[in-house]
Amino acid sequence: MKNVALSDLPPETVKRLLSEGRLYLHLGPYVTALSTKDAGVREFLTDMYQDCSILVGEEALVDFSLEVRAPNLVRRYIRRQIVADPGFYFPAVPLPVKLGPLCLEMGMNLCVALQSFRQAIFHAGVVSDQKGGIVIAARSGGGKSTLTAALMEEGFRLLSDEFAILCAETSFLLAYPRPVSLKNQSIDVVRVFAGADQVSDRLTGTPKGDIAYRRLRKSDLETANLPAKAKLILFPRFQAEAAPAVEKMDIADAAMQLIASSPNYQVIGEPAFHALMQMLDGVEAYEITYGNTEDSLMLVKDLWEAVDG
Template sequence: MIEFRRARDFSRDEILGAMKQGTLEMSLGPFTTLVKANSPSLLEFFYDAYRDVPVRLVMQDVTDITLEMRAPTIVRRYIRKQIIPDPGFQVPAIPLPESMAALSFEMGLNLAVALKCCRYVTFHAGVVAGPKGAILMCAASGGGKSTLVSALMEEGYRLYSDEFGLLNLQTAKLHAYPRPISLKGSSIPIVRDMSGPDWMTPALTGTPKGQIAYRRPRPEDILNENPVAVTRLIFFPRFQEGARPAARKMAKSEAIMRLIPSSTNYHLLGEEAFTALANMVAGAEAYELVYGNTRDSLVMVKDLAAKVMV
């Protein structure tokens, strides 16, 4: 059995060769992912943003996710170089220029987990964890979730995920899936100032989502295999320019009803999903947060964590 090693322990040529052959196997959180691609742009992004992720160059086992990055047509492979993610089933993916392969790759991983995973209840949420438990943050696009996740990392919290809360059906605990944090527009310089430029990928401009960059996970976020945590706090953050910071405590029933629409597979898992969700919320406190800047949101979260996570 060939052991996993960090991606940066291999050369670029070795990583690209395995990608071309479709034998690059990545182990991250509870999932193994087989990647196939022939994209210089994706190679550079992967070698940067996934440098500390365990990989091996020869497939050894059946994987959870298979993701091929390919051209939508033969013509667009050579004349108009474009790329789409193909997780093995039809997905609503928009062809992007090959130079935006990083965005296409991240979208492909999101779609694969959201539409194929049935071992966990999956929520579109950011998650960080500390010694006293996890904080789950569920927000609409533009709500400031990713910026807040990044800020909490600088406060000593471990990154579990920027995209998914993975709730175990049996234990009602959250599993880590620490991929790069997707940042858009004005949040990019904010996080760059907090974390330092060495932790940020180069920005992509002109994408369907505007300017995008990624904050890399740290080695300590990744290398402890499949950690789990009990949820202690649930936040529904909402950024509103110029707003004064305010926190409203929510009833557990309201928190459950707010979380259900954010799940991609709740309707498929039925009673098991409801039981796990109810058990998670029973052990946590939930708040709706309104704020006008990152500093205010961080102060509120730290104050609430100090009261609850003791």
């Protein structure tokens, strides 16, 4: 097996590997065997994941297998639909075929959330610099992805926009950089500070409104094998017009909220407990309230400066 960049593979090879279910995407700690015959999904993948590593060879040991396909034969031709099939039964609403990229992204998320058995997964974004990692916990409408994308512009490395992946043995956070999913108003916000060419076309009419993706950066992929030690945990709260505010949280409260956000904490059991407790021993947690991205960046920078390197 050898690793090549997706963009180094000729389009017809990518098409063949995808139709055979043998496109082995090697990203962070996971290898995913991808399978699709849908041209829209293929285009999205070759564009957004162009710098990603692909394992080339006859057979690979994979963590996940994901097929993006029509829900049944009829829907391959009439009012075409598409679903993500992660290889285990999971009820999902079929989407119109033009939302194939969303299916792919959601399917990849589902694989990590429900089929990681070596790492504890928490619903949060993670960025880092040489000091360590910042965990940005997910809250509905909290602005996790916008803040993550904004911190990427401030020199932070992206580990993951969707998952804090905690290694059960080392209590370090692992990187699994993927395109950052942006919803509705945050699409335009990120287009402004990251540049329009860094954001994908908009998918309209999804179950979550409009969605676009902030592109993967080559630098994040190149450092994806470097774990980070968590130093700061943030619970962001976006409130239109709100004055910026910071409140220190009890670590116990942060622990409770993180456990409640984990799709596999109970499955991993005792190693997840140990790893989480060890991670939390070295961190501070804050709730931050803000009304716009500039304010959120200012708050995070202040907090980060106070953190020991």
